[in-house]
Amino acid sequence: MSKKQATLDHISTDVLVIGGGNAALTAAITARELGLKVLVLESSPIEVRGGNSRHTRNIRYIHDAANSFLTGPYLEEECYNDLLMVTKGNTTEKMARLVIRGSHNVGDWMTAHGCRFQPAMRGTLHLSRTNAFFRGGGKGLINAYHETCRRLGVQVMYETEALDLEVANGTCTAVHAQGPKGEYLIRLRSVVLASGGYQGNRAWLREAWGPTADNFLIRGTPYDKGVMLKAMMEKGAKTIGDPTQGHCVAIDGRAPKFDGGICTRLDCVPFGIVVNKDGRRFYNEGEEFWPKRYAIWGRLVAGQPDQIGYVFIDAKSINLFMPSVFPPLESDTVGGLAEQMGLEPNAVEETVRAFNASTKPGSFNPGELDGLATEGLDPPKTNWARPLDTPPYYGYTLRPGITFTYLSLVINEQARVVQQDDTPFNNIFAAGEITSGNVLGQGYMAGFGMTIGTVFGRLAGKEAATCLMN
Numbered sequence: 179m180s181k182k183q184a185t186l187d188h189i190s191t192d193v194l195v196i197g198g199g200n201a202a203l204t205a206a207i208t209a210r211e212l213g214l215k216v217l218v219l220e221s222s223p224i225e226v227r228g229g230n231s232r233h234t235r236n237i238r239y240i241h242d243a244a245n246s247f248l249t250g251p252y253l254e255e256e257c258y259n260d261l262l263m264v265t266k267g268n269t270t271e272k273m274a275r276l277v278i279r280g281s282h283n284v285g286d287w288m289t290a291h292g293c294r295f296q297p298a299m300r301g302t303l304h305l306s307r308t309n310a311f312f313r314g315g316g317k318g319l320i321n322a323y324h325e326t327c328r329r330l331g332v333q334v335m336y337e338t339e340a341l342d343l344e345v346a347n348g349t350c351t352a353v354h355a356q357g358p359k360g361e362y363l364i365r366l367r368s369v370v371l372a373s374g375g376y377q378g379n380r381a382w383l384r385e386a387w388g389p390t391a392d393n394f395l396i397r398g399t400p401y402d403k404g405v406m407l408k409a410m411m412e413k414g415a416k417t418i419g420d421p422t423q424g425h426c427v428a429i430d431g432r433a434p435k436f437d438g439g440i441c442t443r444l445d446c447v448p449f450g451i452v453v454n455k456d457g458r459r460f461y462n463e464g465e466e467f468w469p470k471r472y473a474i475w476g477r478l479v480a481g482q483p484d485q486i487g488y489v490f491i492d493a494k495s496i497n498l499f500m501p502s503v504f505p506p507l508e509s510d511t512v513g514g515l516a517e518q519m520g521l522e523p524n525a526v527e528e529t530v531r532a533f534n535a536s537t538k539p540g541s542f543n544p545g546e547l548d549g550l551a552t553e554g555l556d557p558p559k560t561n562w563a564r565p566l567d568t569p570p571y572y573g574y575t576l577r578p579g580i581t582f583t584y585l586s587l588v589i590n591e592q593a594r595v596v597q598q599d600d601t602p603f604n605n606i607f608a609a610g611e612i613t614s615g616n617v618l619g620q621g622y623m624a625g626f627g628m629t630i631g632t633v634f635g636r637l638a639g640k641e642a643a644t645c646l647m648n
Protein backbone atom coordinates (compact mmCIF):
# COMPACT_ATOMS: atom_id res chain seq x y z
CA MET A 179 0.00 0.00 0.00
CA SER A 180 1.34 3.44 -0.83
CA LYS A 181 1.91 6.07 1.83
CA LYS A 182 -0.90 8.07 0.29
CA GLN A 183 -3.43 5.22 0.62
CA ALA A 184 -2.25 4.47 4.13
CA THR A 185 -3.23 7.94 5.31
CA LEU A 186 -6.05 8.69 2.94
CA ASP A 187 -9.31 7.89 4.52
CA HIS A 188 -9.18 8.37 8.20
CA ILE A 189 -8.98 12.15 8.24
CA SER A 190 -12.28 13.93 8.01
CA THR A 191 -13.69 17.04 9.56
CA ASP A 192 -16.66 19.35 9.41
CA VAL A 193 -14.69 22.56 8.87
CA LEU A 194 -11.16 22.52 7.48
CA VAL A 195 -9.17 25.71 8.06
CA ILE A 196 -6.10 26.13 5.86
CA GLY A 197 -3.50 28.39 7.48
CA GLY A 198 -2.27 29.05 10.99
CA GLY A 199 -2.21 32.83 11.30
CA ASN A 200 -4.64 35.31 12.79
CA ALA A 201 -7.35 34.84 10.14
CA ALA A 202 -7.21 31.05 10.38
CA LEU A 203 -7.29 30.86 14.16
CA THR A 204 -10.16 33.35 14.55
CA ALA A 205 -12.11 31.33 11.95
CA ALA A 206 -11.29 28.05 13.69
CA ILE A 207 -12.30 29.32 17.14
CA THR A 208 -15.56 30.75 15.80
CA ALA A 209 -16.55 27.59 13.95
CA ARG A 210 -15.65 25.40 16.93
CA GLU A 211 -17.69 27.55 19.31
CA LEU A 212 -20.67 26.89 17.05
CA GLY A 213 -20.23 23.20 17.79
CA LEU A 214 -18.47 21.97 14.66
CA LYS A 215 -15.49 19.66 14.40
CA VAL A 216 -12.57 21.83 13.21
CA LEU A 217 -9.17 20.90 11.82
CA VAL A 218 -6.42 23.47 11.13
CA LEU A 219 -3.59 22.82 8.66
CA GLU A 220 -0.47 24.89 9.34
CA SER A 221 2.34 24.40 6.83
CA SER A 222 5.07 25.71 9.14
CA PRO A 223 6.72 23.87 12.03
CA ILE A 224 5.29 24.64 15.46
CA GLU A 225 8.28 26.83 16.41
CA VAL A 226 7.52 29.42 13.72
CA ARG A 227 3.76 28.96 13.57
CA GLY A 228 1.49 31.90 12.95
CA GLY A 229 2.64 33.19 9.55
CA ASN A 230 2.98 36.94 9.21
CA SER A 231 0.63 37.38 12.15
CA ARG A 232 3.38 36.45 14.56
CA HIS A 233 5.36 39.54 13.44
CA THR A 234 2.57 42.00 14.18
CA ARG A 235 2.25 44.48 16.99
CA ASN A 236 -1.22 45.98 16.74
CA ILE A 237 -4.72 45.99 15.30
CA ARG A 238 -6.82 48.95 14.19
CA TYR A 239 -10.50 48.85 15.14
CA ILE A 240 -13.34 51.26 15.64
CA HIS A 241 -14.44 52.03 19.19
CA ASP A 242 -16.63 54.67 20.81
CA ALA A 243 -14.46 55.71 23.74
CA ALA A 244 -11.00 55.61 25.26
CA ASN A 245 -10.02 52.68 27.47
CA SER A 246 -6.89 51.56 29.28
CA PHE A 247 -4.94 50.98 26.06
CA LEU A 248 -6.61 53.29 23.48
CA THR A 249 -6.44 57.03 24.06
CA GLY A 250 -9.74 58.15 22.46
CA PRO A 251 -12.68 57.26 20.22
CA TYR A 252 -12.29 56.15 16.60
CA LEU A 253 -15.48 55.89 14.54
CA GLU A 254 -16.55 54.41 11.22
CA GLU A 255 -16.42 57.56 9.08
CA GLU A 256 -12.96 58.56 10.28
CA CYS A 257 -11.64 55.05 9.67
CA TYR A 258 -13.25 54.89 6.22
CA ASN A 259 -11.79 58.30 5.32
CA ASP A 260 -8.36 57.17 6.51
CA LEU A 261 -8.71 54.13 4.24
CA LEU A 262 -9.78 56.27 1.26
CA MET A 263 -6.74 58.46 1.79
CA VAL A 264 -4.16 55.66 1.83
CA THR A 265 -5.76 53.67 -1.00
CA LYS A 266 -6.49 56.83 -3.03
CA GLY A 267 -10.05 55.52 -3.29
CA ASN A 268 -8.89 52.17 -4.67
CA THR A 269 -11.12 50.05 -2.42
CA THR A 270 -14.54 48.37 -2.63
CA GLU A 271 -16.75 50.45 -0.38
CA LYS A 272 -19.19 47.64 0.48
CA MET A 273 -16.38 45.35 1.64
CA ALA A 274 -14.38 48.12 3.30
CA ARG A 275 -17.36 49.18 5.38
CA LEU A 276 -18.10 45.53 6.19
CA VAL A 277 -14.61 45.20 7.64
CA ILE A 278 -14.73 48.52 9.46
CA ARG A 279 -18.18 47.88 10.99
CA GLY A 280 -17.24 44.33 11.84
CA SER A 281 -14.24 45.66 13.74
CA HIS A 282 -16.42 47.60 16.20
CA ASN A 283 -15.03 46.81 19.67
CA VAL A 284 -13.42 43.63 18.30
CA GLY A 285 -10.82 43.99 21.05
CA ASP A 286 -13.48 42.65 23.44
CA TRP A 287 -13.78 39.41 21.45
CA MET A 288 -10.02 39.15 21.24
CA THR A 289 -9.63 39.64 25.00
CA ALA A 290 -12.29 37.02 25.65
CA HIS A 291 -10.20 34.59 23.59
CA GLY A 292 -6.89 35.17 25.33
CA CYS A 293 -5.40 38.34 23.78
CA ARG A 294 -3.90 40.90 26.15
CA PHE A 295 -3.39 44.52 25.14
CA GLN A 296 -0.96 47.15 26.37
CA PRO A 297 -0.66 50.92 25.87
CA ALA A 298 1.26 51.97 22.75
CA MET A 299 4.97 52.49 23.24
CA ARG A 300 7.11 55.35 21.95
CA GLY A 301 8.16 55.16 18.32
CA THR A 302 5.00 53.39 17.16
CA LEU A 303 3.97 55.77 14.38
CA HIS A 304 1.49 57.78 16.52
CA LEU A 305 -1.18 55.09 16.63
CA SER A 306 -2.21 55.11 20.27
CA ARG A 307 -5.80 56.27 19.64
CA THR A 308 -6.63 54.10 16.65
CA ASN A 309 -4.65 50.89 17.20
CA ALA A 310 -4.52 48.45 20.11
CA PHE A 311 -1.12 46.89 20.80
CA PHE A 312 -0.76 43.22 21.73
CA ARG A 313 1.15 42.40 24.89
CA GLY A 314 3.87 40.03 23.73
CA GLY A 315 3.30 41.16 20.11
CA GLY A 316 1.83 38.91 17.43
CA LYS A 317 3.57 35.90 18.94
CA GLY A 318 1.72 36.48 22.20
CA LEU A 319 -1.56 36.71 20.31
CA ILE A 320 -0.94 33.55 18.29
CA ASN A 321 0.07 31.62 21.41
CA ALA A 322 -3.08 32.81 23.19
CA TYR A 323 -5.31 31.76 20.28
CA HIS A 324 -3.62 28.35 20.14
CA GLU A 325 -4.28 27.91 23.83
CA THR A 326 -7.95 28.74 23.20
CA CYS A 327 -8.01 26.27 20.28
CA ARG A 328 -6.52 23.57 22.51
CA ARG A 329 -9.08 24.23 25.24
CA LEU A 330 -11.96 24.13 22.74
CA GLY A 331 -10.72 20.96 21.03
CA VAL A 332 -9.62 22.35 17.66
CA GLN A 333 -7.12 19.95 16.11
CA VAL A 334 -3.97 21.46 14.54
CA MET A 335 -1.67 19.64 12.11
CA TYR A 336 1.75 21.32 11.76
CA GLU A 337 4.15 20.99 8.83
CA THR A 338 1.14 20.07 6.75
CA GLU A 339 0.71 22.00 3.54
CA ALA A 340 -2.55 21.98 1.62
CA LEU A 341 -1.70 21.37 -2.02
CA ASP A 342 -4.98 21.15 -3.90
CA LEU A 343 -8.74 21.02 -3.48
CA GLU A 344 -11.29 18.64 -4.95
CA VAL A 345 -14.09 20.84 -6.22
CA ALA A 346 -17.09 19.84 -8.31
CA ASN A 347 -20.21 21.89 -9.08
CA GLY A 348 -19.07 24.66 -6.77
CA THR A 349 -18.59 22.37 -3.77
CA CYS A 350 -15.30 21.33 -2.19
CA THR A 351 -15.32 17.79 -0.84
CA ALA A 352 -11.68 17.19 0.04
CA VAL A 353 -8.21 18.70 0.22
CA HIS A 354 -4.91 17.06 -0.67
CA ALA A 355 -2.16 17.88 1.78
CA GLN A 356 1.46 16.96 2.38
CA GLY A 357 2.51 16.34 5.95
CA PRO A 358 5.63 15.03 7.67
CA LYS A 359 4.35 11.46 7.46
CA GLY A 360 3.14 11.55 3.87
CA GLU A 361 0.18 12.69 1.85
CA TYR A 362 -3.33 13.09 3.18
CA LEU A 363 -6.73 13.31 1.60
CA ILE A 364 -8.81 15.28 4.06
CA ARG A 365 -12.56 15.01 3.64
CA LEU A 366 -14.50 18.04 4.73
CA ARG A 367 -17.92 19.64 4.72
CA SER A 368 -16.76 23.24 4.44
CA VAL A 369 -13.38 24.93 4.10
CA VAL A 370 -11.87 28.28 5.11
CA LEU A 371 -8.84 29.43 3.13
CA ALA A 372 -6.66 31.62 5.35
CA SER A 373 -3.26 30.86 3.88
CA GLY A 374 -1.93 34.39 3.40
CA GLY A 375 -0.63 36.17 0.31
CA TYR A 376 1.88 34.84 -2.23
CA GLN A 377 4.91 36.95 -1.24
CA GLY A 378 6.87 33.89 -0.09
CA ASN A 379 6.81 32.52 -3.64
CA ARG A 380 9.85 34.02 -5.41
CA ALA A 381 8.89 32.51 -8.80
CA TRP A 382 5.45 34.11 -8.68
CA LEU A 383 6.94 37.47 -7.60
CA ARG A 384 9.26 37.21 -10.57
CA GLU A 385 6.28 36.58 -12.87
CA ALA A 386 4.69 39.78 -11.59
CA TRP A 387 7.75 42.01 -11.24
CA GLY A 388 10.32 40.48 -13.54
CA PRO A 389 13.89 39.70 -12.44
CA THR A 390 13.92 42.72 -10.07
CA ALA A 391 11.97 40.51 -7.64
CA ASP A 392 15.18 38.60 -6.92
CA ASN A 393 16.39 41.60 -4.91
CA PHE A 394 13.26 41.87 -2.78
CA LEU A 395 13.42 40.88 0.86
CA ILE A 396 10.35 39.23 2.38
CA ARG A 397 9.67 40.71 5.80
CA GLY A 398 7.56 37.83 7.00
CA THR A 399 7.05 34.09 6.74
CA PRO A 400 8.42 32.00 3.88
CA TYR A 401 5.37 29.72 4.18
CA ASP A 402 2.89 32.08 2.47
CA LYS A 403 3.49 30.82 -1.05
CA GLY A 404 0.05 31.35 -2.54
CA VAL A 405 -0.57 27.64 -3.12
CA MET A 406 -4.28 27.89 -2.27
CA LEU A 407 -4.63 31.18 -4.15
CA LYS A 408 -3.24 29.57 -7.29
CA ALA A 409 -5.29 26.37 -6.80
CA MET A 410 -8.49 28.39 -6.49
CA MET A 411 -7.61 30.48 -9.56
CA GLU A 412 -7.31 27.22 -11.45
CA LYS A 413 -10.72 26.13 -10.09
CA GLY A 414 -12.37 29.22 -11.56
CA ALA A 415 -12.31 31.60 -8.60
CA LYS A 416 -12.56 35.28 -9.40
CA THR A 417 -9.60 37.40 -8.32
CA ILE A 418 -9.17 41.04 -7.48
CA GLY A 419 -6.01 43.13 -7.30
CA ASP A 420 -2.90 43.84 -9.27
CA PRO A 421 -0.23 41.17 -8.66
CA THR A 422 2.42 43.87 -8.23
CA GLN A 423 0.46 45.66 -5.52
CA GLY A 424 1.16 45.01 -1.90
CA HIS A 425 2.65 46.49 1.20
CA CYS A 426 6.29 47.17 0.43
CA VAL A 427 8.61 49.25 2.61
CA ALA A 428 12.28 50.15 2.43
CA ILE A 429 14.20 48.07 4.95
CA ASP A 430 17.80 47.59 5.96
CA GLY A 431 19.58 46.01 3.00
CA ARG A 432 21.30 43.58 5.38
CA ALA A 433 18.00 42.05 6.54
CA PRO A 434 17.57 38.32 5.90
CA LYS A 435 15.71 37.13 2.78
CA PHE A 436 12.74 36.08 4.94
CA ASP A 437 11.29 36.67 8.39
CA GLY A 438 13.40 39.72 9.37
CA GLY A 439 10.26 41.14 10.94
CA ILE A 440 9.59 44.62 12.21
CA CYS A 441 13.06 45.45 13.51
CA THR A 442 14.67 45.73 10.06
CA ARG A 443 12.70 48.86 9.19
CA LEU A 444 14.79 52.07 9.02
CA ASP A 445 13.25 55.38 10.07
CA CYS A 446 16.13 57.76 9.23
CA VAL A 447 15.23 58.70 5.63
CA PRO A 448 13.57 62.09 6.44
CA PHE A 449 16.71 63.25 8.25
CA GLY A 450 19.19 62.54 5.48
CA ILE A 451 19.43 61.99 1.76
CA VAL A 452 18.94 58.80 -0.25
CA VAL A 453 20.95 58.07 -3.40
CA ASN A 454 20.91 55.23 -5.89
CA LYS A 455 23.92 53.16 -6.96
CA ASP A 456 24.96 55.99 -9.31
CA GLY A 457 25.16 58.31 -6.31
CA ARG A 458 22.09 60.32 -7.42
CA ARG A 459 19.09 61.34 -5.33
CA PHE A 460 15.75 60.23 -6.79
CA TYR A 461 12.92 61.38 -4.48
CA ASN A 462 11.97 64.00 -1.90
CA GLU A 463 13.08 62.47 1.41
CA GLY A 464 11.20 65.12 3.40
CA GLU A 465 7.84 65.00 1.62
CA GLU A 466 5.82 64.04 4.71
CA PHE A 467 6.12 62.54 8.16
CA TRP A 468 7.76 59.12 7.88
CA PRO A 469 4.69 57.16 9.08
CA LYS A 470 2.81 58.60 6.10
CA ARG A 471 5.59 57.88 3.61
CA TYR A 472 7.54 54.81 4.69
CA ALA A 473 5.29 52.50 2.68
CA ILE A 474 6.06 54.22 -0.65
CA TRP A 475 9.81 53.86 -0.28
CA GLY A 476 9.83 50.13 -0.96
CA ARG A 477 8.44 50.74 -4.45
CA LEU A 478 10.75 53.72 -4.95
CA VAL A 479 13.81 51.62 -4.18
CA ALA A 480 12.41 48.79 -6.33
CA GLY A 481 12.45 51.25 -9.23
CA GLN A 482 16.19 52.03 -8.90
CA PRO A 483 19.06 50.19 -10.62
CA ASP A 484 19.71 46.87 -8.84
CA GLN A 485 16.80 47.70 -6.49
CA ILE A 486 19.05 49.31 -3.92
CA GLY A 487 19.18 52.68 -2.17
CA TYR A 488 21.77 54.25 0.15
CA VAL A 489 20.77 56.59 2.94
CA PHE A 490 23.30 59.10 4.31
CA ILE A 491 22.85 61.05 7.54
CA ASP A 492 25.30 62.98 9.72
CA ALA A 493 26.02 63.18 13.45
CA LYS A 494 23.20 65.73 13.96
CA SER A 495 20.54 63.13 13.13
CA ILE A 496 21.77 59.84 14.56
CA ASN A 497 19.59 60.08 17.68
CA LEU A 498 16.41 61.29 15.98
CA PHE A 499 14.96 57.90 15.02
CA MET A 500 14.49 54.44 16.50
CA PRO A 501 17.89 52.74 16.68
CA SER A 502 18.52 50.28 13.86
CA VAL A 503 18.95 46.58 14.59
CA PHE A 504 22.22 46.49 12.64
CA PRO A 505 24.67 49.35 13.36
CA PRO A 506 25.17 51.86 10.53
CA LEU A 507 28.39 52.16 8.56
CA GLU A 508 30.37 55.16 9.76
CA SER A 509 33.09 57.44 8.44
CA ASP A 510 34.55 60.89 9.08
CA THR A 511 34.08 61.81 5.44
CA VAL A 512 31.22 61.46 2.94
CA GLY A 513 33.62 60.01 0.40
CA GLY A 514 34.94 57.47 2.90
CA LEU A 515 31.42 56.36 3.71
CA ALA A 516 30.50 56.13 0.03
CA GLU A 517 33.55 53.95 -0.55
CA GLN A 518 32.56 51.61 2.31
CA MET A 519 29.16 51.28 0.66
CA GLY A 520 30.68 50.36 -2.68
CA LEU A 521 29.69 53.68 -4.31
CA GLU A 522 31.77 56.01 -6.45
CA PRO A 523 32.96 58.58 -3.82
CA ASN A 524 33.18 61.50 -6.27
CA ALA A 525 29.59 61.03 -7.40
CA VAL A 526 28.25 60.96 -3.83
CA GLU A 527 30.43 63.89 -2.75
CA GLU A 528 29.10 65.92 -5.68
CA THR A 529 25.48 65.03 -4.74
CA VAL A 530 26.07 66.04 -1.13
CA ARG A 531 27.79 69.28 -2.22
CA ALA A 532 24.81 70.21 -4.42
CA PHE A 533 22.37 69.24 -1.68
CA ASN A 534 24.20 71.26 0.98
CA ALA A 535 24.40 74.29 -1.32
CA SER A 536 20.63 74.21 -1.80
CA THR A 537 19.78 74.16 1.93
CA LYS A 538 18.95 77.43 3.69
CA PRO A 539 19.04 78.58 7.28
CA GLY A 540 15.85 78.11 9.26
CA SER A 541 14.46 76.34 12.23
CA PHE A 542 14.61 72.53 12.13
CA ASN A 543 11.86 70.66 13.98
CA PRO A 544 11.56 66.89 13.56
CA GLY A 545 8.16 66.96 15.36
CA GLU A 546 6.42 68.96 12.63
CA LEU A 547 6.49 69.62 8.90
CA ASP A 548 9.02 72.40 9.43
CA GLY A 549 9.14 73.66 5.84
CA LEU A 550 12.93 73.72 5.99
CA ALA A 551 13.27 73.07 2.26
CA THR A 552 15.99 73.05 -0.36
CA GLU A 553 16.04 75.75 -3.03
CA GLY A 554 16.62 75.06 -6.72
CA LEU A 555 17.28 71.33 -6.25
CA ASP A 556 15.68 68.54 -8.26
CA PRO A 557 14.17 66.52 -6.68
CA PRO A 558 13.65 68.94 -3.79
CA LYS A 559 13.66 68.05 -0.13
CA THR A 560 10.71 69.95 1.30
CA ASN A 561 11.14 69.46 5.06
CA TRP A 562 14.00 68.82 7.48
CA ALA A 563 16.60 69.77 4.84
CA ARG A 564 19.72 70.43 6.90
CA PRO A 565 23.16 70.24 5.30
CA LEU A 566 25.14 67.02 5.75
CA ASP A 567 28.19 68.65 7.30
CA THR A 568 28.82 67.20 10.75
CA PRO A 569 30.98 64.08 11.01
CA PRO A 570 30.85 61.28 11.66
CA TYR A 571 28.64 60.41 8.71
CA TYR A 572 26.44 57.31 8.88
CA GLY A 573 24.99 55.16 6.13
CA TYR A 574 22.63 52.28 5.51
CA THR A 575 21.65 50.36 2.40
CA LEU A 576 17.92 50.07 1.64
CA ARG A 577 16.11 47.23 -0.11
CA PRO A 578 12.43 46.74 -0.95
CA GLY A 579 10.84 44.70 1.85
CA ILE A 580 7.56 43.03 0.88
CA THR A 581 5.13 42.65 3.74
CA PHE A 582 2.26 41.05 1.85
CA THR A 583 0.72 40.96 -1.62
CA TYR A 584 -2.80 42.14 -2.48
CA LEU A 585 -3.77 39.81 -5.34
CA SER A 586 -6.76 38.09 -3.75
CA LEU A 587 -9.78 35.86 -4.08
CA VAL A 588 -13.01 37.81 -4.44
CA ILE A 589 -15.33 37.10 -1.52
CA ASN A 590 -18.91 38.18 -0.92
CA GLU A 591 -20.49 39.53 2.26
CA GLN A 592 -20.57 36.02 3.78
CA ALA A 593 -16.84 35.64 3.09
CA ARG A 594 -17.73 33.04 0.45
CA VAL A 595 -15.25 32.75 -2.40
CA VAL A 596 -16.84 33.93 -5.66
CA GLN A 597 -16.51 32.19 -9.03
CA GLN A 598 -15.73 33.94 -12.30
CA ASP A 599 -19.44 33.95 -13.21
CA ASP A 600 -20.07 35.87 -9.95
CA THR A 601 -21.87 33.00 -8.19
CA PRO A 602 -20.29 31.97 -4.90
CA PHE A 603 -18.83 28.54 -4.24
CA ASN A 604 -21.16 26.57 -1.96
CA ASN A 605 -18.82 25.80 0.92
CA ILE A 606 -15.52 27.61 0.28
CA PHE A 607 -14.80 30.66 2.42
CA ALA A 608 -11.71 32.84 2.75
CA ALA A 609 -10.19 35.36 5.15
CA GLY A 610 -7.06 37.40 5.81
CA GLU A 611 -4.31 38.31 3.38
CA ILE A 612 -5.74 36.00 0.72
CA THR A 613 -8.73 38.40 0.66
CA SER A 614 -6.95 41.71 1.32
CA GLY A 615 -7.45 42.96 -2.27
CA ASN A 616 -11.20 43.17 -1.61
CA VAL A 617 -10.39 46.17 0.58
CA LEU A 618 -6.86 47.30 -0.30
CA GLY A 619 -6.37 48.15 -3.98
CA GLN A 620 -3.15 50.00 -3.14
CA GLY A 621 -1.55 51.72 -0.16
CA TYR A 622 -1.83 50.57 3.43
CA MET A 623 -3.18 51.71 6.77
CA ALA A 624 -1.19 50.55 9.80
CA GLY A 625 -2.90 47.79 11.77
CA PHE A 626 -5.49 47.04 9.08
CA GLY A 627 -4.06 43.68 8.01
CA MET A 628 -5.10 42.28 11.38
CA THR A 629 -8.50 43.98 11.07
CA ILE A 630 -9.10 42.28 7.72
CA GLY A 631 -7.99 38.92 9.16
CA THR A 632 -9.99 39.18 12.36
CA VAL A 633 -13.24 40.41 10.81
CA PHE A 634 -13.22 38.13 7.76
CA GLY A 635 -11.83 35.28 9.91
CA ARG A 636 -14.75 35.47 12.33
CA LEU A 637 -17.21 35.87 9.45
CA ALA A 638 -15.75 32.97 7.47
CA GLY A 639 -15.71 30.72 10.56
CA LYS A 640 -19.32 31.55 11.34
CA GLU A 641 -20.55 31.08 7.77
CA ALA A 642 -18.53 27.89 7.25
CA ALA A 643 -20.21 26.49 10.36
CA THR A 644 -23.75 27.76 9.82
CA CYS A 645 -23.87 26.60 6.19
CA LEU A 646 -23.64 23.07 7.62
CA MET A 647 -26.49 23.58 10.06
CA ASN A 648 -29.25 24.47 7.60
Ligand SMILES: Cc1cc2nc3c(=O)[nH]c(=O)nc-3n(C[C@H](O)[C@H](O)[C@H](O)COP(=O)(O)OP(=O)(O)OC[C@H]3O[C@@H](n4cnc5c(N)ncnc54)[C@H](O)[C@@H]3O)c2cc1C
Nearest residue numbers: 197198199201221229230231235340398610611625627628
Ligand atom coordinates in the same frame (compact mmCIF):
# COMPACT_ATOMS: atom_id res chain seq x y z
C1 LIG B 1 7.05 42.37 9.86
C2 LIG B 1 5.56 42.52 9.76
C3 LIG B 1 4.89 43.33 10.65
C4 LIG B 1 3.51 43.49 10.55
N1 LIG B 1 2.87 44.26 11.48
C5 LIG B 1 1.53 44.38 11.44
C6 LIG B 1 0.81 45.02 12.49
O1 LIG B 1 1.37 45.46 13.49
N2 LIG B 1 -0.54 45.13 12.36
C7 LIG B 1 -1.22 44.62 11.28
O2 LIG B 1 -2.44 44.76 11.20
N3 LIG B 1 -0.57 43.94 10.30
C8 LIG B 1 0.77 43.81 10.36
N4 LIG B 1 1.42 43.07 9.40
C9 LIG B 1 0.60 42.43 8.35
C10 LIG B 1 -0.05 41.20 8.98
O3 LIG B 1 0.96 40.34 9.40
C11 LIG B 1 -1.00 40.46 8.05
O4 LIG B 1 -1.90 41.33 7.44
C12 LIG B 1 -1.77 39.39 8.82
O5 LIG B 1 -0.96 38.73 9.72
C13 LIG B 1 -2.38 38.41 7.88
O6 LIG B 1 -2.91 37.32 8.58
P1 LIG B 1 -3.28 35.98 7.81
O7 LIG B 1 -3.80 35.07 8.84
O8 LIG B 1 -4.10 36.28 6.62
O9 LIG B 1 -1.88 35.48 7.21
P2 LIG B 1 -0.63 34.84 7.96
O10 LIG B 1 -0.55 35.33 9.35
O11 LIG B 1 0.55 35.06 7.09
O12 LIG B 1 -0.98 33.32 8.04
C14 LIG B 1 -0.99 32.50 6.90
C15 LIG B 1 -0.78 31.10 7.41
O13 LIG B 1 -1.04 30.16 6.38
C16 LIG B 1 -0.05 29.14 6.43
N5 LIG B 1 -0.06 28.56 5.09
C17 LIG B 1 0.24 29.16 3.92
N6 LIG B 1 0.01 28.33 2.89
C18 LIG B 1 -0.47 27.18 3.41
C19 LIG B 1 -0.89 25.94 2.85
N7 LIG B 1 -0.91 25.74 1.53
N8 LIG B 1 -1.29 24.95 3.70
C20 LIG B 1 -1.30 25.15 5.05
N9 LIG B 1 -0.91 26.31 5.63
C21 LIG B 1 -0.51 27.31 4.82
C22 LIG B 1 1.19 29.86 6.85
O14 LIG B 1 2.16 28.99 7.42
C23 LIG B 1 0.62 30.80 7.91
O15 LIG B 1 0.49 30.18 9.14
C24 LIG B 1 2.79 42.86 9.51
C25 LIG B 1 3.46 41.99 8.63
C26 LIG B 1 4.83 41.82 8.76
C27 LIG B 1 5.53 40.88 7.81
